[in-house]
Amino acid sequence: MKKSLLAVALLGAFAGVAHAQTAVQIYGTVDAGVTKRTDQTLAIGKRANNTLGFKGTEDLGNGLKALFQLEIRYEPDTGTIEQGAGGIQRPLFQGQSRVGLQGDFGMIRLGRGLTAFQETSTAFEPWHGLPTPAGFQTDLQVAGYTSDPLGYPGNSTNRFSNAIFYNSPEVAGFQLNTTIGMKEALGGPYIGKGTAAAPQYVTGKEASTLPYSVTATYKNGPGALYIANERNAVESRLWSIGASVMTTPDLKLMASYQRQNQENTVLRNPITKAWILGANYTMGPGKILAGYGQKSPDGVAKTKQASLGYEYSLSKRTYVYADLSNKKGGVQVPPSINTYSLGVNHAF
DSSP: OHHHHHHHHHHHHHHHHHHHGGGEEEEEEEEEEEEEETTSOOEEEOSSOEEEEEEEEEEEETTEEEEEEEEEEEOTTTOOBOBOGGGOBOOTTOSEEEEEEEETTEEEEEEEEEOHHHHHHGGGSTTTTOOSTTOSTTTGGGTTOOSOTTSOTTOOSSEEEEEEEEEOOOBTTEEEEEEEEOOOOOSOOBOTTSOSSSOSBSSGGGOSSOOEEEEEEEEETTEEEEEEEEEOTTOOEEEEEEEEEESSSSEEEEEEEEEEEOTTTOSSOOEEEEEEEEEEEEETTEEEEEEEEEEEETTSOOEEEEEEEEEEESSSSEEEEEEEEEEEETTOSSSEEEEEEEEEEEEO
16 A cells, blocks of 8 residues: 555656656757858858757746756767867857746846847847858957957857846837846956956956946837947947848848947057948748948958848758858958858757
């Protein structure tokens, strides 16, 4: 009798676990293609981040939910964890690792993820923030700015670790998004106005104020606007404004302007300005992506970029793509770089 009761209790416990896991979703992206750059040989590359993610929610009652999201990023050509500059391997959950609560007050999460500015601005860029060389988000749309200058070598530059993330409810089309980072040791050093022997910043604790990122967005029918302000751990500041409009059900036009101020860490020419114009045009299963932009740092030649892309959807989850871009000026070598790529993207 006792064994039977124990078996029933165990079955009940497992049933409860199974029920709790029904809200857990496994998802991801596999993207790979061939890429040719002016000064490099043909290579296997990627247009989008390759991800393996886990996310879920639990209904706590009274409109309150618990939620989490973990996202691994990997290299499609080798199967290894995603690598940063110099081939340095990035964290296991490079994409994000956040847990939080959602309710009538909005959504609050803790952990690691895109800053409010970095997450909001991708909707106003023709390649939707993808890290492809044809896209604009990693350079021109941030005016050369980095959200994480004190991060470990090779770490991505558009995220805060050890941070609090808040998204307000949307009211009459308006929404406020805020990210606040903590002053925890992040790896450094950062020379800034110092020297290699005595850098201006050694770890995140030397920042005089907390890094933060704030955006306000407004959506009204076919149009959308955003304004953003962000300050990183070495007190560089970024201001950005952008707009988009669906002029027809098939044509989306977008524009953004950004201004970075590095007066806290550089001795002269601290201002960098940038702007981008973009368009997406859908034709049945196909989509054309186009953009042009300029980045103008003080005292340095302008960077000019023109890009054109095409996507063709084979299904709701799979599309093939072709991108080409030209980037010239600035301090890059050679001074004019063409990049061509062909590939396939599958989401699961």
